[in-house]
Amino acid sequence: MPSGRVHNLINLAAYAALAAGALAASRHDLIGVTPAQALTFTLGFMAGTFLLSPDLDLSEGRVDSKRRWGVLGFVWVPYGRLFSHRGLSHTWLLGPLTRLAYVAALLGLVAGLVRAAFPAWPWPALPEPVGLKFAAPLLLGYYLSQWLHLIADGVHPDHGVRHSLRKLRRR
Numbered sequence: 001m002p003s004g005r006v007h008n009l010i011n012l013a014a015y016a017a018l019a020a021g022a023l024a025a026s027r028h029d030l031i032g033v034t035p036a037q038a039l040t041f042t043l044g045f046m047a048g049t050f051l052l053s054p055d056l057d058l059s060e061g062r063v064d065s066k067r068r069w070g071v072l073g074f075v076w077v078p079y080g081r082l083f084s085h086r087g088l089s090h091t092w093l094l095g096p097l098t099r100l101a102y103v104a105a106l107l108g109l110v111a112g113l114v115r116a117a118f119p120a121w122p123w124p125a126l127p128e129p130v131g132l133k134f135a136a137p138l139l140l141g142y143y144l145s146q147w148l149h150l151i152a153d154g155v156h157p158d159h160g161v162r163h164s165l166r167k168l169r170r171r
């Protein structure tokens, strides 16, 4: 199984190839990518590569993507306990979602605590839900970074299905 550093190199090489391809294709008017779309795609891809790697399921120990969170690395320890290595965390559709949901739950928890601690503060209303134009390239970049990790790990797209079937059969 590749190490964190090898995963990062694979992802960066794939990103470079993709960027070169997209640039060439848009020069020939084959595709139209706005700078904003390219930026949000890059944001999602890099966050998925460096901060939200599937190997966070190992973060009860030492793992590259946990180290990149710096002093905040400890927030991933419960995630590491919750998810067995290369289990649900390494599935193609649900796996990446578990990490997004985990971050959302953490942010919600922090926001709730801060609001409870300073109730008199004039908090601004919750931000508007982000538009699809922003979310689509962001999610695409994120998911692509995750899938590259899974391909490098040798995990097949039906991993989740087979995993749960095996569990069912064992019952």
Ligand SMILES: [Zn+2]
Residues within 6 Å of the ligand: 054, 055, 090, 149, 153
């Ligand atoms: Zn992995």
